[in-house]
Amino acid sequence: MKRPSLLVGASVATVALAPHLAGQDLAKTRQTAIVTAASRLAPAVVSVNVLRRERQLPQDPFDLFFMPRGSEQVVEGYGSGFIISPDGVVITNQHVTQGAEQIVVTTREGRDFAAKILGEDPLTDIAVLKVDGSGLPTAPLGKSTDLLIGEWVVAVGNPFAYLLGNTEPTVTAGVVSAVGRNLLPSQGQSGIYVGMIQTDAPINPGNSGGPLANAVGEVVGVNSSIFTSSGGSVGIGFAIPIERALRVADELRRFGKVRRAWVGLDVAGAEDLRGWKRVGGLRVTQVAAGGPAGRAGLAAGDVLVSARGRRLRTFLDWEAVMLDTGPGDTLTVSFRHGGESRSARLAVTDFPT
Known part of the structure; x- marks a missing residue:
């Protein structure tokens, strides 16, 4: 007669433990590869805010009479970047920094650093910045040469900059859609976008210069451009292979230019x-x-x-x-x-x- 009571006791204990075990299992399933990759990479991602002067064009017939000839206006631009050395070397896109009179780099924690340009290369669309810092978090660097079509990637950056209310980088996920993509040059385009990584990870204005990473959080590319008819992401984005970005960055740091x-x-x-x-x-x-x-x-x-x-x-x-x-x-x-x-x-x- 004691055996049934022991079985009932065991059943009650099992029921009591079940919610706790289920909670542990749920927590494990939430900790996906993408979550791990994002947490590993995000501390090194920065927002790049620039001020540049642009020629002011007439907006209506009255401007033709009242706007001074050669009038200029200060324009604010923004993009993303990532830190590659603890002393504050940052890689971003050259079209982000082009013509900049002032550059401020903002970290994930909201710290602002005045940045100077170490070098720019319009042909590859890579720029290298330097901020005065030490012990800064750096992005883990991977390689793009062994990317698999269909493997997961994450794009990390600061789309729309301060308009989103804080400095926490935005993470989007997708897959490698293709590699070795060549984009035909468009009118007025200074960069050559060839051998690119194509992804459907959403890339929006302000993501330019941010990292594209594999599922273990290693940077495999620099987000640079999108195909769009609306100005926003339509699932066709492109990144510069990290090997090219690092080679150009090294040339700029060593020689101040890229030897062709x-x-x-x-x-x-x-x-x-x-x-x-x-x-x-x-x-x-x-x-x-x-x-x-x-x-x-x-x-x-x-x-x-x-x-x-x-x-x-x-x-x-x-x-x-x-x-x-x-x-x-x-x-x-x-x-x-x-x-x-x-x-x-x-x-x-x-x-x-």
Whole structure:
């Protein structure tokens, strides 16, 4: 007769413990990879606020008569960035800092730092800032070369800056939609957006310059641009690969400019975007006498098939390779010469002036 009472007692104990165990399980399920990635990265993400002068354009017929010629106005802009060294080196987009007369970097805790520009590169759309600080949190850096289509990524930044009421960065999540995306240049565009990471993680105005990170919180790209008809995110955003951003940042810090790679050849341009379907690669249009390509045996009329393991179809593919190559590197190319398949190693030099 005692056994039933023992069983009943055990059942009561189980019921009493069940809510506590269920709460623990729920807490564990909420701690997803995205939560972990965001918490690891967010402390190093900053808001970049700039003041610049822009020429004031007439808004109505009266302005044509009463506005002084050459009138300028102070315009406020904003973007995002991330800290890469404890002493306050920040990476952001060059289109965020372009023409800035004053830059203030604001941390997650709301601390404001006056920032100076260490260097800007309009071609790659990367700028490097410096604030006076020590012991600042830094962003974990990863790599973009092994990204998988469909893997989770998070975009962290400060869309609309102070309009959201505090300095806590905004986190959005999505997947890697594509890699190696080339965007055709638009009118007035100074940057070349090639070899980009495409994501559907929402990227909005003010996210420019912020990090795109993988599911373990490592930065794999710098958010830079979106395709949109409304001005907001429509699920097609692009990030600059982190390897390119870090190489450019290093060049700017060491030399104050970015040294351009040169191998002494020109390729077919925008007029021949579909030519690769006909010839099976990218046509060489000109080779500089005595240059690296000429010394390696390339000639006008040859067809480039690949470079650094990347398939070449249009001039944008070639631009992506050259942007990620620097003086002193060796560039391995595969090409066809007179119907014969060949390969060559080109000694990359600085662009001649």
